[in-house]
Amino acid sequence: MKRIAVITTIYRYLSHAQHFADRFLVGYPKEGRWHRPDMKVVSLYVDQKPESEQSEDRAREFGFTVYPTIAEALRCGGDKIAVDAVLSIGEHGVYPQNELSQVLYPRYEFFKECVKVFEEDGRAVPIFNDKHLSYNFEKAKEMVDDGHRLGFGVLSGSSLPVTWRLPDVDIPYDHELEGAVMVGVGGSDPMDYHALEAMQCMIERRKGGETGVAAVQLIDGDEVWEAGKDGRWSMELLEAALSRSDTPSGLTNEDGRTQNLIGTGELYKLVDNPAAYLIEFNDGFKATLLMLNGAVGDYCFAAKLRDHPVPISTQFFLTPTPNVTYSACLIAKIEELYETGIAPYPAERTLLVSGTLESCLKSRHQGHVRLETPHLNVEYRAPKDSQHARR
Amino acid sequence: MDNRPKIAAITTIYHKYAHTQHIVDRFLEGYGWNSRHHYPPMDLVSLYVEQVKDNDISKDRLERFPTMKGYPTIAEALTLGGEELAVDGVLLIGEHGEYPSNDKGQRLYPRYEHFMEMVEVFQKSGRSVPVFLDKHLSWNWDWAQEMYDISQSMGFAFMAGSSLPVTWRTPSIDMPLGTSVSEGVCVGYGGVDSYDFHALETLQCMVERREGGESGVKWLQAYRGESFWTAHHEKLWSRELFESALSRSHTLTPSRPGFNNPFPTLDEMREIVKDPIAYQYEHNDGLKSTMILMNGLVQDFNFAAYIGSNQDILSTQMYLPMPPARTTLANFFSPLVNNIEKMFLSGEATYPVERTLLTTGLVAAGVDSLFDDEAKIDTPHLDIAYQATEDSTFWRT
Numbered sequence: 141m142k143r144i145a146v147i148t149t150i151y152r153y154l155s156h157a158q159h160f161a162d163r164f165l166v167g168y169p170k171e172g173r174w175h176r177p178d179m180k181v182v183s184l185y186v187d188q189k190p191e192s193e194q195s196e197d198r199a200r201e202f203g204f205t206v207y208p209t210i211a212e213a214l215r216c217g218g219d220k221i222a223v224d225a226v227l228s229i230g231e232h233g234v235y236p237q238n239e240l241s242q243v244l245y246p247r248y249e250f251f252k253e254c255v256k257v258f259e260e261d262g263r264a265v266p267i268f269n270d271k272h273l274s275y276n277f278e279k280a281k282e283m284v285d286d287g288h289r290l291g292f293g294v295l296s297g298s299s300l301p302v303t304w305r306l307p308d309v310d311i312p313y314d315h316e317l318e319g320a321v322m323v324g325v326g327g328s329d330p331m332d333y334h335a336l337e338a339m340q341c342m343i344e345r346r347k348g349g350e351t352g353v354a355a356v357q358l359i360d361g362d363e364v365w366e367a368g369k370d371g372r373w374s375m376e377l378l379e380a381a382l383s384r385s386d387t388p389s390g391l392t393n394e395d396g397r398t399q400n401l402i403g404t405g406e407l408y409k410l411v412d413n414p415a416a417y418l419i420e421f422n423d424g425f426k427a428t429l430l431m432l433n434g435a436v437g438d439y440c441f442a443a444k445l446r447d448h449p450v451p452i453s454t455q456f457f458l459t460p461t462p463n464v465t466y467s468a469c470l471i472a473k474i475e476e477l478y479e480t481g482i483a484p485y486p487a488e489r490t491l492l493v494s495g496t497l498e499s500c501l502k503s504r505h506q507g508h509v510r511l512e513t514p515h516l517n518v519e520y521r522a523p524k525d526s527q528h529a530r531r
Numbered sequence: 532m533d534n535r536p537k538i539a540a541i542t543t544i545y546h547k548y549a550h551t552q553h554i555v556d557r558f559l560e561g562y563g564w565n566s567r568h569h570y571p572p573m574d575l576v577s578l579y580v581e582q583v584k585d586n587d588i589s590k591d592r593l594e595r596f597p598t599m600k601g602y603p604t605i606a607e608a609l610t611l612g613g614e615e616l617a618v619d620g621v622l623l624i625g626e627h628g629e630y631p632s633n634d635k636g637q638r639l640y641p642r643y644e645h646f647m648e649m650v651e652v653f654q655k656s657g658r659s660v661p662v663f664l665d666k667h668l669s670w671n672w673d674w675a676q677e678m679y680d681i682s683q684s685m686g687f688a689f690m691a692g693s694s695l696p697v698t699w700r701t702p703s704i705d706m707p708l709g710t711s712v713s714e715g716v717c718v719g720y721g722g723v724d725s726y727d728f729h730a731l732e733t734l735q736c737m738v739e740r741r742e743g744g745e746s747g748v749k750w751l752q753a754y755r756g757e758s759f760w761t762a763h764h765e766k767l768w769s770r771e772l773f774e775s776a777l778s779r780s781h782t783l784t785p786s787r788p789g790f791n792n793p794f795p796t797l798d799e800m801r802e803i804v805k806d807p808i809a810y811q812y813e814h815n816d817g818l819k820s821t822m823i824l825m826n827g828l829v830q831d832f833n834f835a836a837y838i839g840s841n842q843d844i845l846s847t848q849m850y851l852p853m854p855p856a857r858t859t860l861a862n863f864f865s866p867l868v869n870n871i872e873k874m875f876l877s878g879e880a881t882y883p884v885e886r887t888l889l890t891t892g893l894v895a896a897g898v899d900s901l902f903d904d905e906a907k908i909d910t911p912h913l914d915i916a917y918q919a920t921e922d923s924t925f926w927r928t
Contacts, residue, residue: 159791166793169778172835172846174794194789306850307927308703383563386858393859395588396547398560400568437859442566453566457701457850459781460857462791530702 142179142478145213145223147250149187149233151195156231156270157186158194159467160474164227165202168468171531177475180204182223185213187246188233210253221261225478226254229270240501242275242329248283255286264292266481268474271298272333273487277495277515284491295474295483296490298334300439301341302473302528303466304457306384310526311345316446320427321377323385323440328431329497332417335429337493338439338456343427344489344522351422353496353516358504364414364430372418373428378402380442380451387437401435410435417500418510422517469529485527488520536573536619536875539608541645543628544582545589548854550626550665551580552588553864554871559596562865565928571872575599576618579608581641582628605648616656620875621649623664633670635902637724642666643674650681661688661878663871667728667891672912675891679884690871690880691887693729695832696736697870697925698863699850701779705923706740706838706845714769715820715836718776720829723808724898730822731810731890731897733832733849738820739886739919746815747914751893752907753900759807763797767811768821772844775835776823779848782830795828803827810897815914822897849925866926882924885917 144164148157161184167176184206186195199206207213216222230247237243247269258264267287273280273296287294311317320343324335344350359367368375379402382388388399390410401407412434419427442453459465476484495516503511538558542551555578561570578601580589593601602608611617625642632638642664653659662682668675668691682689706712715738719730739745754762763770777783777794785791786799795803808824830853835846852858870881892913900908 153789154791158789162790163792166790168792169780172775172778172844174774174778197789304701306699379568380566383566383568385563386852386860386862388859394547395591396552396854396859396861397556398562398860400561403568451566462785463781463783464791465781468792 142224143182143222144179144225144227144478145183145185146181146227146229147185147210147213147254148229149231149235149245150190150193151184151186151198152190152193154462157229159464160229160270160471161227163468163471165198168471169465170468170472179225179475179478183207183213183216185210210250211257214254214257215261221257221263221265223265225265226267227474228254228267231270238275240498240505242498242501244275248274248276248279251283251286255290258290258292264290266293266295266477268477269294269296272296272494272497273490274494275329275498277498280491280494284487287487293477293481293483294487295477296487298337299466299470300334300338300456302469304459304469304529306455306457308530309452309454310528311342311443311452312445313345313524314347315345317343317346317425318444318446319374319377320441320443321373321381322427322429323378323381323436324429324431325433325437325439329501332429332431333493333497335431335439336417336497337490339427339429339441340489340493341527342441342443343425344520346425348423349521350488350492350519352518353419353492353499353513354422355420355510355512356496356499356503357418357508357510358415358500359418359508360413360415360504363508364416365408367416367418373416373430374444375402377442377444377451378430380453381440382436384440384453384455385436385438386455389435389437407435419496473527485523486520488518489522492516492518537576537617538573538620538622538875539577539579539618540575540622540624541579541605541608541649542581542624543626543630543640544584545580545592546584546586546627547588548861551624553861554622554624554665554868555592557864557868559592559599562868563862564865564869571868573620573872573875577602577608577611579605605645606652609649609652616652616658616660619660621660621662622871623649623662626665635898637670637898639670643669643671643678646678650685653685653687659685659687661874662690663874664689664691666691666693667894668887669891670724670895672892672895675888676912679888682884688874688878688880689884690874690882691884692890693732694851694863694867695729695733695849696882697866699926700847701850702847703927704845704847705925706737706836708740708919708921709742710740710838711840712738712741712818713837713842714772715818715834716768716772716776716823717832717834718773718780718823718825718829719832720824720826723901724894727808727810727822727824727897728890728894730824730832731893732887733834734820734822735886735890737834737836738818739917741818743816744916744918745885745889746916748889748893748910749813749815750907750909751810751812751896751900753897753905754809754811755901755905756806758905759809760801762809768809768819769837772835772837773823775844775846776833777829779833779835779846780829780831781848784828800828810893810900812893812896812910870924882920883917885915889913889915
């Protein structure tokens with residue numbers, strides 16, 4: 141039975157640590173059964189313990205120990221690494237923000253403490269790192285490089301790439317793409333990250349594979365709509381993405397009606413400060429994330445496939461709170477990492493998204509300028525088999 | 532533009548979130564479909580609304596869509612005020628509105644009455660057109676049978692039923708056509724003579740695809756409260772299928788504070804579900820099906836069945852994007868309207884109305900069993916045999 145160490149910022153109801161780690165304790169829905177992983181959480185490190193946190197309760201109930209340091213958690217209080225896998229969850233908790241308004245979660249620091257133990261003890265084990273690797277690309281790259289250098293599996297990222305899709309579609313593997321638009325909502329930087337990663341898990345399947353990002357620009361306000369009129373992003377693809385939304389606001393809230401948000405012009409009235417993340421890739425491909433707060437409340441994607449007259453589009457289905465069963469879809473992937481030692485999809489996806497987001501935020505901070513991003517030359521191939529929930 | 536079909540909508544009431552609003556609005560305002568905002572290639576030209584209350588929005592719709600006219604009677608809506616049938620398709624939406632209930636608790640929606648008024652116009656005009664009827668045909672079995680028989684004898688395309696058979700599924704799978712099925716279960720929520728119908732349609736749209744097709748139903752027995760738990764304990768239905776269906780839910784009520792998604796023990800389920808209900812019934816070919824309403828425990832409709840020679844479990848959720856808690860649009864009406872459009876254009880129902888005739892009879896039998904102290908009800912009148920369509924008709928694109 142694989143032994144798991146949980147390393148987290150905070151463990152309280154509906155924090156990522158709670159709904160991720162709990163699934164290893166009480167099981168989770170998988171392929172029409174209640175699946176109980178043949179794995180055991182043996183140790184826990186928690187960075188912050190405010191009132192109403194749950195770490196000691198869980199430890200008592202499920203028979204593991206809370207350790208004061210990450211090294212001790214990995215060694216279970218002994219002198220050698222005593223776990224087979226690490227679940228690192230640096231999300232939620234109170235941490236400072238930088239000038240780009242990124243929350244400085246200590247994911248890199250957590251990871252490096254694990255790596256230090258791996259190196260000192262001569263054994264490295266797989267790590268799942270929740271959400272983006274780090275707010276900083278150099279740190280994120282070092283994390284992925286450590287995985288390659290020491291030969292341990294690194295899986296990272298959001299639940300969006302692996303959750304249910306409405307409809308259940310994927311980009312045909314190695315198909316030529318002519319453009320992509322993602323619609324997201326929520327604040328920066330947590331929710332734009334999820335939306336960027338959802339977009340990336342689709343477009344990375346394009347012909348030739350991922351080539352890295354050449355330049356980014358983040359624009360906002362009316363300039364977003366101007367850019368659409370100028371063809372810098374595709375209005376047709378925005379319509380395609382919005383055709384998948386279940387949550388238009390405005391008149392739909394008033395009397396339940398369906399809305400052609402673009403055709404009636406309601407979209408432009410509803411969106412509260414739109415933002416466009418314009419991304420240019422090294423192979424010349426362009427994709428855009430539109431953050432449309434106020435107009436819709438879900439995450440929808442559309443892409444134009446060469447030789448297909450109708451765009452492909454889907455909604456990344458964020459199942460309701462509190463079950464948030466989309467995180468069960470991610471746990472299944474983490475379990476696969478722990479079981480095989482191999483990440484089911486490359487951490488380079490999350491590395492590229494981490495860096496792309498950071499550069500977009502820098503673009504905004506520097507007055508919405510276009511930034512060339514030679515450091516984001518992250519090349520990788522997506523796995524051919526679709527990885528999202530479909531069984 | 533003259534060859535666009537003209538459609539009449541005959542409804543009980545038109546307010547926010549009424550079925551009329553969900554269905555008729557999609558014809559008027561269009562809806563998201565296949566990467567476009569799709570406008571049905573037909574014109575909704577007439578509207579009859581039986582009850583206009585303070586929450587009415589039909590007035591707003593008639594003002595904003597002047598090509599649609601309101602009429603004070605069903606006959607006038609169908610003849611556009613003339614002498615003869617003047618439309619090419621009819622929507623009958625008899626759901627919501629203030630109607631009395633009978634002593635069995637059935638809401639007496641006037642679906643049969645509306646249907647018969649429509650048939651009178653068809654007969655006078657010597658012509659009939661395709662008809663969609665929302666939900667079950669009638670609360671009264673004999674009336675439902677009569678409605679079906681009339682549609683057959685007059686030869687018009689007739690579709691009815693719930694959105695559940697046509698909405699998204701997670702996972703996006705169908706019952707393989709012609710596979711053997713030994714037992715089926717649906718775990719859903721809602722009340723008697725309302726959401727039980729949706730759960731029965733969920734079950735039926737899957738099991739009707741089994742080897743030999745649908746053969747009809749021999750008997751039905753309801754279980755409620757303590758007798759439900761006794762039947763559950765005695766495994767009158769498969770606990771494995773029941774748990775598989777629950778494992779498809781996205782809305783499992785947490786049985787313990789501080790946990791967001793634990794699987795409840797039986798004792799915890801008894802705490803959470805105060806009034807469980809099951810309708811169990813046997814089909815003429817021996818298949819056993821069980822519809823279960825677990826109010827308090829789930830807020831979605833989940834299906835599981837044993838299929839094939841290895842008794843593999845096939846399970847899925849029929850997902851309803853349901854406003855106002857989870858969405859703003861009830862988009863499960865989009866695939867329903869899309870199927871209705873196809874019927875209006877082709878003159879052929881996209882799935883058999885016999886499904887809904889059978890589920891109409893099952894709802895009535897369930898209500899009767901509950902009213903008759905959970906007696907086993909023989910249902911020789913439900914010897915309704917039919918074949919499912921080869922193609923899947925649920926929302927996949």
